[in-house]
Amino acid sequence: MESKHDIYYIEKVKNGQTQYYSYIVEKYKDIVFSIALKVLKNREDAEEMAQESFIKAFKSLHTFKGKAKFSTWLYRITYNNCISEVRKRKIHFASTDDIEIKDDDSDFNLDGLPEENREKYIKAALEKLPEDEYTLVLLYYFEDQSIEEISKVTRISESNAKVKLFRARKKLYTILNDMLKEEIYTIL
Template sequence: MEKKDDNYYIEKVKNGQANYFSYIVDKYQDIVFSIALKVLRNREDAEEMAQESFVKAFRSLHSFKGKSKFSTWLYRITYNTCISETRKKKHHFIFTDDVQIRDEAEELNLDGIPEENREKYVKAALEKLPEDEYTLVLLYYFEDQSVDEISRITGLTASNVKVKLHRVRKKLYTILDDMLKEELYAIL
């Protein structure tokens, strides 16, 4: 079966064929869960808020006008749902084993890290980032969202997103460099 773009499925759902929404859930469930997990820092809450985000998206699908990518719209719903939840609860747990790191991590220019260890180091470095910085990295590097799309998702200005991404890159390089030095000293 030929895969269609998001708009095809959105139109089907808007026209009363709700079963087509399952395609959207299948396509975006991992990233929606990853955003929720990082913001909420609790697996059970993240699962609940990811589900809640999809429910909100489904109920509000008629208001999606297509002025931005559907993923941007969905991530904004997820981010706002999770931020609202953090205002209700204050949990500080994270299970980084559940964060999915894909091959696109190489875009961070990790040439100094042996290929077989990159995922391990990137996960460990990401774990050390605050939730807002992690979300920016996740959206930009792993979900290929543009600065403007991230701006719409997070509510930050585009210039603020650029500055924060620059600072986070520098911070990640420092974290990774420190981790590599620690491992080198442990070997020696």
């Protein structure tokens, strides 16, 4: 969740106190890396792209007007950088080791999953989603981005984002359901 402190640090950086940018990097490094990793499928490339995204955001910080959340602006930079890199290299999309699954995430009904395996199942299911659906789920459920913000990051319409998110949830449910069935058959 974005705090009012982001604007404070952004203003400090804009006024020449660049050391405050480390707060922004520290706060957003995990999600920026996770987006890059999913798109690029390679840890080293994702680390490099995350770093490049923060550098690009730093150099472009003067253009940030605050009309959207800073996180939305940063995720858009990251996503666009990664898509450009994929197009350059003509590679395919990716993996999810660094997502943090919270037990208190009430948007996912996880009651049917054994608690000790919940995170493992969700990460495995997320990895099976196509990159666009993965990004939508990641931003909506794990980064608390609104549909409007997701629309800005991915450059798809809000109605299309809603439809794709709905389909991604259905697909995620089906994947999790199939995984649990397999687990039961293995036990029996």
